Amino acid sequence: MAVETRPVAATAAPALEPLPPSRSARWYIDDELWALERDRVFGRAWQYAGLTTQIPNAGDYFTCRAGHVPVVVVRAETGQVNAFVNVCRHRGHEVVTDASGSRKTLQCRYHGWTYGLDGKLRVARRSEQDPDFHRRCPDGLFPLQVETWGALVFVNPDPGARPFADYAGEWQERVLQTGIDLDGLREHERRAFVFESNWKVLVENTLECYHCAVCHPGLAQLRDLREDVWYEAYEYASAYGAPTRKDDIKRRDNASPFFQHAAETPDALGTWVWPNLFFTVFPGGGAMIATAQPDPFDVGRSLYLRQYSFADDMDEAARADFTALFDQVVSEDQPLCASVQRGFHSGFYDPGPLMPRSEPGIIQFTTLFDRVVRD
Ligand code: FES
Ligand SMILES: [Fe+2]
Numbered sequence: 445m446a447v448e449t450r451p452v453a454a455t456a457a458p459a460l461e462p463l464p465p466s467r468s469a470r471w472y473i474d475d476e477l478w479a480l481e482r483d484r485v486f487g488r489a490w491q492y493a494g495l496t497t498q499i500p501n502a503g504d505y506f507t508c509r510a511g512h513v514p515v516v517v518v519r520a521e522t523g524q525v526n527a528f529v530n531v532c533r534h535r536g537h538e539v540v541t542d543a544s545g546s547r548k549t550l551q552c553r554y555h556g557w558t559y560g561l562d563g564k565l566r567v568a569r570r571s572e573q574d575p576d577f578h579r580r581c582p583d584g585l586f587p588l589q590v591e592t593w594g595a596l597v598f599v600n601p602d603p604g605a606r607p608f609a610d611y612a613g614e615w616q617e618r619v620l621q622t623g624i625d626l627d628g629l630r631e632h633e634r635r636a637f638v639f640e641s642n643w644k645v646l647v648e649n650t651l652e653c654y655h656c657a658v659c660h661p662g663l664a665q666l667r668d669l670r671e672d673v674w675y676e677a678y679e680y681a682s683a684y685g686a687p688t689r690k691d692d693i694k695r696r697d698n699a700s701p702f703f704q705h706a707a708e709t710p711d712a713l714g715t716w717v718w719p720n721l722f723f724t725v726f727p728g729g730g731a732m733i734a735t736a737q738p739d740p741f742d743v744g745r746s747l748y749l750r751q752y753s754f755a756d757d758m759d760e761a762a763r764a765d766f767t768a769l770f771d772q773v774v775s776e777d778q779p780l781c782a783s784v785q786r787g788f789h790s791g792f793y794d795p796g797p798l799m800p801r802s803e804p805g806i807i808q809f810t811t812l813f814d815r816v817v818r819d
Contacts, residue, residue: 463807463811464811467795467814468793468794469788469790469793471642471813472743472785472788473743473744473785473788473789474743478743480817481738482511485719485817486510486513486719486738487511487513488601488602488605489510489600489719490591490598490605490611491511491598491599491719491720492596492597492598492717492721492733492735493508493510493515493517493597494508494631494751495595495596495597495629495733495751496525496592496596496597497629497631498631499544501546502521502561503518503519503521503546503548504518504519504544504545504546505517505519505544505545505546505547505550506543506544507530507540507541507543509737509740510588510599510600511738511740512738512740513601514529515528515530515599516539516540516550516585517597519561520561521561525590525592526561526587527589527599528550528559528563528584528585528587529586529587529588529601531585532552532557533557533565533584533585534552534568535555537552537553537554539551539552539553539557548561549561550585556569560584562584563584563586563587568581588600588601589603591607591609593608593616594627594629595626595628595630596626596733611679611718614678614681615678615681615682615717618715619683619715619723622710622713622725622729623729624725624729629731629753630753631751631753632753632754633751633752633767635749635767635771636748636749636750637747637774637775637778638745638747638748638778639736639746639747639748639777640744640745640781640782640785641745641746641781641784641785642738642743642744642745642788643720643746644809644810644813645781645784646748646777647716647719648805649780649784650734650736650777651803651805651808652803652806653669653672653673653686653802654672654799654803655780657669659780660772660776662773663773666689666706666769667686667688668686668687668689671686672801672802675804675805677805680717681716681717682715682716682808683713683714684715684716684805685712685713685714686711688706688712690706690707693706694707700765701759701765702758702762702763702765702766702769703765704762705728705758705762710728712724712725716809718809718812719813721733721734722734722736726755726766728755728756728757728758729755729756729757730752730753730754730755730766731753732750732752732753732770733751733753734749734751735748736748737749744785744789750770752766
């Protein structure tokens with residue numbers, strides 16, 4: 445059963461240091477720093493990949509990225525969830541080019557090398573012509589570490605990474621308190637939005653709602669944004685939220701189906717997990733899972749991927765309202781982030797003061813980023 449999330453009021457700012465002094469426009473526009481991030485952030489972090497419910501049967505797969513690393517997640521014959529670097533060991537073509545599907549083997553579309561669902565190389569066409577082939581050829585695809593939390597699949601490209609459990613903890617307890625059925629999460633809809641900004645601009649934008657009352661009039665009808673959202677910082681994650689305007693909505697004659705639903709159900713709970721996952725639990729057990737993905741080649745571009753998993757008691761009309769509202773919010777955020785990126789390129793951005801009660805998420809994220817890239 446879903447329980448009401450924390451009663452909302454502006455809470456004391458978490459005990460965080462001020463913004464790291466090294467933060468500057470360079471963080472968001474510099475190719476050298478992006479190369480460092482590929483190694484130290486996306487090369488080492490546990491990253492959300494997708495849902496086990498996307499691959500219920502042996503041979504089912506989906507592709508995704510862990511930062512710059514192309515990944516294929518596949519259900520093996522044993523039922524195990526495997527993840528591999530989706531790069532062919534022959535000449536580097538992506539082995540699987542579809543977003544999802546089902547196959548008995550993973551065959552590269554370039555020269556036809558074929559890998560098993562366990563990643564092992566099974567067939568390399570014409571390899572019998574080279575008596576030395578098996579001595580020289582690779583064993584198979586590079587495996588990634590995989591962990592699941594409910595239906596959520598996390599992968600890590602670093603074979604020596606600390607276990608996922610080291611990053612787990614209180615934020616997960618917080619999510620579970622809502623009563624959400626994590627095993628039952630299913631993707632109903634997905635969206636992909638291109639942002640003309642560095643991925644960190646997108647993360648920072650999503651971590652604060654200081655701008656919401658100015659920029660998101662539709663959202664302001666749903667949530668009470670007159671005060672700061674409440675925010676709790678954990679070591680590698682945070683939880684936050686704002687109250688639904690339930691009384692206001694109930695007084696309206698023309699409240700939409702989703703607003704009516706939200707007025708009768710617990711407030712949404714937002715969580716952010718290092719480095720780029722936003723997992724929001726919505727009224728009645730639905731969830732919105734979003735990642736801010738860096739473009740592998742362009743430091744000034746990113747992709748915001750969203751999966752909607754609706755609660756069973758949300759009817760079609762409410763679902764349509766829900767997606768329209770949150771798509772609208774993203775379309776309002778896109779030009780904000782693009783504008784910030786242009787500001788960073790101007791040569792005249794000297795980081796201004798952050799509001800400790802309104803923007804604690806940015807302080808937390810940038811402090812963590814600073815620490816990780818310096819390690
Ligand atoms: S690159 Fe995959 S078979 Fe050649
Ligand atoms: Fe926004």
